Amino acid sequence: MTALQSSEIDPDSQTASETVAKAPTIKIENVLQPGKTYTADAAKFAAMKAAMLKVLPAKSPGMTVADMQKAVLPHLAEDLFPGGAKSGWWTKAVQLDMEAKKVIVREDTKPLRLRKV
DSSP states (O other): OOOOOGGGOOTTTOOHHHHSOOOOEEEEEOTTSTTOEEEEEHHHHHHHHHHHHHHSOSSTTOEEHHHHHHHHGGGSOTTTSGGGTTHHHHHHHHHHHHHHTTSEEEESOSSOEEEEO
């Protein structure tokens, strides 16, 4: 069976999941739920992780989550995050995964600040 082009899909006869190949996925962790993993889009995860690592400082006091969410936007590919769509959800998912893997840490501040290890 060959994959159909989006122009060949009859929206009334089949669902997109039946005709479009799924994007590669990876397992991600959550520091707040040790031992549990979630499946996520590999390309979006990698793009957000790279953007976050570009903008997060390595030294205290770190960067607030709100500032980080704004700072990553220029580093995200438009085809993955059109107009920054869903970037807030992805920053949180990648943040929790990188905290679980000890790539970034939380500073003991209000508001919450993050920095690279």
